[in-house]
Amino acid sequence: MTRTPLVDVRDLRVCARTDRGHLTVLDGVSFDIMPGEILGVVGESGAGKSMTGTALTGLIEPPMSIDGGEIRCAGRRIDNLPPDQLRLVRGKEIATIFQDPLTALNPVFTIGRQLVETIGEHTGLAGAEAQREAVTLLAQVGIPAPESRLASYPHEFSGGMRQRVVIALALAGRPKLIVADEPTTALDVSIQGQIIALLRDLCARRGTAVMLITHDMGVIAEAAHRVAVMYAGRIVEIGPVADVVHRPRHPYTRGLMGSIPAIGRRLKRLPQIDGAMPRPSEIPPGCAFAPRCPIVVPECREQRPALDPDGIHRAACRRSAEVGSA
Amino acid sequence: MTTPAIPAPDLVVVDRLMKTFDVSPPLITRLATGAKPRMLKAVDGVSFRIAPGRTLSLVGESGCGKTTVARCVAGLQAPSGGTIAYRGVPIADIVAGKSPYRREIQMIFQDPYGSLNPRWRVGRIIADPIRALKLAASGAETDAAVARLLVAVGLSPADARKYPHEFSGGQRQRIAVARALASRPALIVCDEPTSALDVSVQAQILNLMRDLQDEFGLTYLFISHNLSVVDHMSSEVAVMYLGRIVETAHTADLFSAPKHPYTRLLLKAMPSLDQVGAVREPMQGEVPNPIDPPTGCAFHPRCPFAADRCRQERPDLRPLAGGTVACHRAEEIG
Numbered sequence: 001m002t003r004t005p006l007v008d009v010r011d012l013r014v015c016a017r018t019d020r021g022h023l024t025v026l027d028g029v030s031f032d033i034m035p036g037e038i039l040g041v042v043g044e045s046g047a048g049k050s051m052t053g054t055a056l057t058g059l060i061e062p063p064m065s066i067d068g069g070e071i072r073c074a075g076r077r078i079d080n081l082p083p084d085q086l087r088l089v090r091g092k093e094i095a096t097i098f099q100d101p102l103t104a105l106n107p108v109f110t111i112g113r114q115l116v117e118t119i120g121e122h123t124g125l126a127g128a129e130a131q132r133e134a135v136t137l138l139a140q141v142g143i144p145a146p147e148s149r150l151a152s153y154p155h156e157f158s159g160g161m162r163q164r165v166v167i168a169l170a171l172a173g174r175p176k177l178i179v180a181d182e183p184t185t186a187l188d189v190s191i192q193g194q195i196i197a198l199l200r201d202l203c204a205r206r207g208t209a210v211m212l213i214t215h216d217m218g219v220i221a222e223a224a225h226r227v228a229v230m231y232a233g234r235i236v237e238i239g240p241v242a243d244v245v246h247r248p249r250h251p252y253t254r255g256l257m258g259s260i261p262a263i264g265r266r267l268k269r270l271p272q273i274d275g276a277m278p279r280p281s282e283i284p285p286g287c288a289f290a291p292r293c294p295i296v297v298p299e300c301r302e303q304r305p306a307l308d309p310d311g312i313h314r315a316a317c318r319r320s321a322e323v324g325s326a
Numbered sequence: 327m328t329t330p331a332i333p334a335p336d337l338v339v340v341d342r343l344m345k346t347f348d349v350s351p352p353l354i355t356r357l358a359t360g361a362k363p364r365m366l367k368a369v370d371g372v373s374f375r376i377a378p379g380r381t382l383s384l385v386g387e388s389g390c391g392k393t394t395v396a397r398c399v400a401g402l403q404a405p406s407g408g409t410i411a412y413r414g415v416p417i418a419d420i421v422a423g424k425s426p427y428r429r430e431i432q433m434i435f436q437d438p439y440g441s442l443n444p445r446w447r448v449g450r451i452i453a454d455p456i457r458a459l460k461l462a463a464s465g466a467e468t469d470a471a472v473a474r475l476l477v478a479v480g481l482s483p484a485d486a487r488k489y490p491h492e493f494s495g496g497q498r499q500r501i502a503v504a505r506a507l508a509s510r511p512a513l514i515v516c517d518e519p520t521s522a523l524d525v526s527v528q529a530q531i532l533n534l535m536r537d538l539q540d541e542f543g544l545t546y547l548f549i550s551h552n553l554s555v556v557d558h559m560s561s562e563v564a565v566m567y568l569g570r571i572v573e574t575a576h577t578a579d580l581f582s583a584p585k586h587p588y589t590r591l592l593l594k595a596m597p598s599l600d601q602v603g604a605v606r607e608p609m610q611g612e613v614p615n616p617i618d619p620p621t622g623c624a625f626h627p628r629c630p631f632a633a634d635r636c637r638q639e640r641p642d643l644r645p646l647a648g649g650t651v652a653c654h655r656a657e658e659i660g
Contacts (some may be wrong), residue, residue: 044526045524188387189551193597197608221599222601260525261558263553263593264557264581269536270532270533270558273526274530276494
């Protein structure tokens with residue numbers, strides 16, 4: 001690839017210090033995101049997908065800490081910045097959209113005030129200029145009659161419109177990357193489609209990259225260019241979304257895809273992966289998926305497989321060649 | 327599933343169910359500002375029947391009234407109008423304890439973290455309905471029943487000694503299922519039972535629920551916003567919009583030939599794994615405020631087929647091609 005990635009994460013490790021010792025929450029996570037690209041990150045609760053997003057935005061707090069690896073954004077290392085410099089990165093280079101649009105907005109201030117304040121913080125615009133920018137942003141995220149909505153409070157917006165306001169706030173600093181953590185999970189399906197279309201459109205028009213964290217494979221399939229599948233704190237498969245969805249190379253991904261009910265498939269039983277993902281304190285040696293894996297061999301339990309070193313579609317499984325045909 | 331040759335009498339008959347909530351401003355505000363009392367019609371004339379051993383799903387977006395219907399059927403909320411009968415007995419009488427059917431109706435809730443008492447051991451949680459309804463003769467018999475139920479839902483008898491926090495979300499939902507089964511129910515009202523769970527865990531719970539349905543001959547009223555889960559679980563589907571049913575059909579018919587424009591748009595809006603990267607036209611607009619619903623057909627502001635008649639006259643649910651539909655133009659757009 002000739003283009004340089006916007007975000008480059010290498011061998012990221014995040015640990016938690018607890019009474020019961022040191023827990024590894026993220027274990028050697030590596031990926032990159034190109035400008036204008038939507039990278040989906042999918043996995044079960046506790047797989048580490050939100051923690052990865054948190055690390056990118058520099059919001060890891062005790063008892064969690066980054067214990068190794070590095071995060072680069074636009075060529076600059078950002079994981080070891082002092083807090084005052086991190087503030088300049090956060091919001092301006094990397095912005096965040098959270099799941100619940102109601103808690104992401106301050107209920108006692110108008111949308112206009114929150115937008116103008118954020119715009120002022122990141123761009124230095126003030127007064128009428130900042131107002132104009134706020135109207136432009138609201139128009140860009142598809143809010144009808146934006147001038148008249150500046151004086152509205154968050155509770156006066158519906159759920160879908162609120163999430164649009166949150167996206168407008170995220171865009172205020174003209175970030176290069178948006179970390180979107182379950183941005184459509186709290187919304188109805190008919191609104192989900194609207195928000196996904198908006199995110200895709202913004203990426204294409206503004207060249208903003210998006211890290212789209214979700215447990216909903218359908219959202220990933222629709223929105224993302226590439227997808228990383230996480231399991232027990234590691235990326236087990238990463239590649240172009242069509243390849244991962246239709247030709248998975250890791251047995252966990254294959255199980256995950258199979259377990260999603262599809263309209264018209266009409267199976268008596270859904271294929272299921274028995275058992276549950278191990279907690280961070282109980283991750284077995286070897287491959288973390290081995291206890292649930294249908295094609296496990298004894299070596300899997302001894303040595304942990306690494307992600308394939310090259311190629312665009314990579315998996316961390318010693319039997320990945322057999323997954324597609326199995 | 328095939329329809330039995332001689333239709334069995336319906337287990338549940340809901341007739342013109344109404345549920346309104348008073349959302350008026352406080353009295354003092356009304357006196358000071360002259361504001362009028364306001365009523366929210368959460369459920370506005372909903373009728374359906376469920377035959378024994380079948381699964382009826384209610385689908386719709388948030389605020390369509392599906393959960394309110396479920397809570398009324400389970401007897402947790404009193405209807406404002408209309409009737410609900412279980413085996414011919416009004417739900418109100420069952421709730422009042424005038425009928426032996428009370429133990430036959432159970433409910434499973436969405437949030438397995440909020441629906442289990444965190445201070446009770448799992449054994450006590452599951453034994454509670456058995457004790458309350460005096461379904462076991464002795465303590466030993468109760469313990470044996472709890473152990474059997476835990477095994478039936480895929481847990482181990484030893485789990486009875488643990489507390490809910492020691493379990494994952496999926497395991498907790500298994501405990502909730504075991505508790506619902508404890509009173510030997512015939513009807514289980516399931517309100518979004520898997521929407522708080524990861525997909526791999528969702529598959530386990532859905533499989534478990536289908537197995538238990540076969541094993542115990544259960545009837546389900548299944549509430550969900552997820553159409554693919556509904557397709558997998560149900561024999562019949564009712565689609566709700568703003569407090570009313572807009573379409574009912576056998577599951578296969580609904581998904582292969584939806585009749586109401588709302589059902590069609592909902593199906594189109596579902597993200598699907600078969601359409602990687604497909605740019606689909608998202609549904610326009612949002613669900614209107616139920617305090618102030620649109621005139622005529624409530625869906626007309628978002629409907630691509632809306633005509634003058636749709637803006638003025640509310641369509642009634644009427645039979646069409648094996649199902650029912652509430653749309654003036656269903657034949658034309660078919």
